[in-house]
Amino acid sequence: MPAHDSYDAVIVGGGHNGLVAAAYLARAGQSVLVLERLATTGGAAVSTRPFDGVDARLSRYSYLVSLLPQKIVRDLGLDFAVRKRTVSSYTPTVRGGRATGLLVGGDRTRESFAALTGSDREYEAWQRFYGMTRRVAERAFPTLTEPLPTRDALRERIGDKEAWRTLFEEPIGVAVEKNFHDDLVRGVVFTDALIGTFADAHDPSLLQNRCFLYHVIGGGTGDWDVPVGGMGALTDALARAACEAGAQIRLRHEATRIETDGARAEITVRSPEAEHVVSARKVLVNASLQALAALLGDEPPTPAEGAQLKVNMLLTRLPRLRDRSVDPREAFSGTFHIAEGYGQLADAYRDAAAGRLPAAPPSEIYCHSLTDPSILGPDLAARGYQTLT
Template sequence: MVGGGHNGLVAAAYLARAGRSVLVLERLPVTGGAAVSSHAFTGVDARLSRYSYLVSLLPPKIVQDLGLRFATRKRAVSSYTPTVRAGRPTGLLVAEGRTRDSLAALTGSDAEYDAWRRFSAMTGRVAERVFPTLTEPLPSRAALRARIADDAAWRALFEEPIGVAVERHFADDLVRGVVLTDALIGTFADAHDASLVQNRCFLYHVIGGGTGDWDVPVGGMGALTTALADAARAAGATLATGHEAVRVHTDGRTAEVAYRTADGEAAVAARHVLVGASPHTLAALLGDPAPPPAEGSQLKVNMLLTRLPRLRDPAADPATAFAGTFHLDEGYAQLAHAYREAAAGRPPTTPPAELYCHSLTDPGILAPELAATGHHTLTLFGLHTPARLFTSAEGAGSDATRAALLDAVLARLDAHLAEPLTDCLARDADGRPCVEAKSPLDLERELGLPGGHIFHGDLAFPYAPDDAPAATGDPAARWGVATRHPNVLLCGAGAPRGGGVSGIPGHNAAMALLEHP
């Protein structure tokens, strides 16, 4: 198996438990890929979920099947969005029992709340019907449509640009933006992009667990991959870190994987090769033509604070506002303007972003002395910051562009705070502020993500096209993990139904291999 990220570990654990001989080759010194926890700041005992940070798409089936000692916690708040209305700071709070009053105070009527309920009911019905299919053989487009059994929902989510549905349902610009953000996390697109890449992103953000909830991994994201690695080893899999696969040769029946370590090159023979790395990496390993270029679009910022900052909105408690997703400059028009700027090769002047505080829900990621003194983590995810901004001729270089975007987004956050965020930043053992920012180019260099794309490439709808050849005799095709080589399967985020921390491609590749004659 090539790649020891969370999907590779899921596949390894299933296969080893079924009695297969499994060797996982992982380039990095540790397994986990992007789903890891790290001490990001020198001399500070806080384990941050450094890259991926919330869980929605991980099926309970995988946790139960593999006997994982892993849990998540619900966030008490879905989101808070600061804004200014009639010259006064205020905000939209989406939380159980409080959304209606907050929407009414913001918009002056119950119309947006009624629209919110109708839209949420629609996506909820789709989530209940689609999520269970993700760990089943890949359905055809017609079969999935029949399973959803809602023509209006199908049209809104699968056929028309999501901007059409957002504008049809909602009138308030801020509310429209809050809804649209689920279509843009890690995806560079406009609300009306004809490719529907934004619809695919939206779908995966609202179907997780059959509810669309995004939960906090207890112990940080590394708790999941540690549990997966433990399960794989306990079942007999060998996890070889510091082993970088460099070539894969196959004749369709047997294969050989060459790999590099600190001691030189070696090779291992196998009947099947599962690849958790990206389709781009797989093509390079096989010597095949590269897939279309991938381009990530995010600025990931990790911070540690000595206290949560006070907000200008007098009704907003910081412990409430930052417990869920804190939307920053994510009004509908703001998102469209930021997209146009970035598409033209210019960093957004008001970069949209969202933040949340892991330690409000799970303080155990902090050393007891940090938790006792009011320290908190803060994670920021910036939108519409595509990789091209860090390599364009107009830019001043990757480091300078990253620094400028970080300054811009923190300045925009300060506009909604009653005190500068810098006054709240903790400092590491060397006296430096506890803040780190990572661009798509950083993720490409550190994790091997093509173009820094967190999904390994544009997401696909969770179905096979109706004109696809029947896959009844090919388990890999039936499960949606096939490559052009019969004994090479894709089990990473770049597989259909991949993306996010889910383990679904790993599960499906394992199921396909276990069905293989």
């Protein structure tokens, strides 16, 4: 049960955003209550031991860190760290009957581009394109901890007309096709525009551009880092920070209704013990738009289309590769792309838009334990076990 009937702020949902808000509000002297329907905090950023009797702690949903500003880590004194991946991605393919692929990251990137495409042209285009996105990242990422800028203010801050047009005004497919010629290279670039979306490269809504921007601005660099101890290490640290600041977190407490007169709100809460009501000056809802509408008794908006399936595995060894020029420890320490050439991605979208499962589902594989073996128990690590997501 909540300790009080009235709070300055009630936060519905104990995911990472809700926990950050709780910690900051409590540190500012506000009385804060966090209501979490499940038995643990963390939302989509949690770690579990999914295999009975096996000492492996895996990130169930979200698994890499890019959009967490270091300012939050410093402000809240979080005991949390990340590690850099030595490889960004590896994408296998067959050219001329020979197994090959594209390795991005480290000193072998130029060599890999040349071996795949037969020249340095695509590599040089890659350097120019991602040099542009990095400059945008340096200017755009700081706005994540500032009041939301207007479109004009952000365009002025970016200060690059070509970059603004490329990323903010025209479908990202235009830039992909203008800058790159190799189908596989185009596909590797375009994957960052598709994670969790249901969109074509030339979708006029620019949904794919929004997704792409989130992928390339993180940390002001676009790097995606590995959370030490798994993603749950972050949300566990956030929960501790919130509690140490004075926030109350109540697990298995589900908000079922929010009513407000504009000055205060009353929140109906269902817990294992009873149903009760608490009031608050502010309510923050760390949940979907559909869940918010249900709490307010409003008509829910239509959810965005799209689907993902995630599978966590524990292996006694990494898979072998047909491309003998790449060590599996390199290939799987970054994002391993499957069926994600540019044409394959377009085919998969057309299949899905027609209501069919894609004939070749685009897939990505990643091995957390190569960068952070701490998620494995000592015995598993010593025996060479690895995770695959």
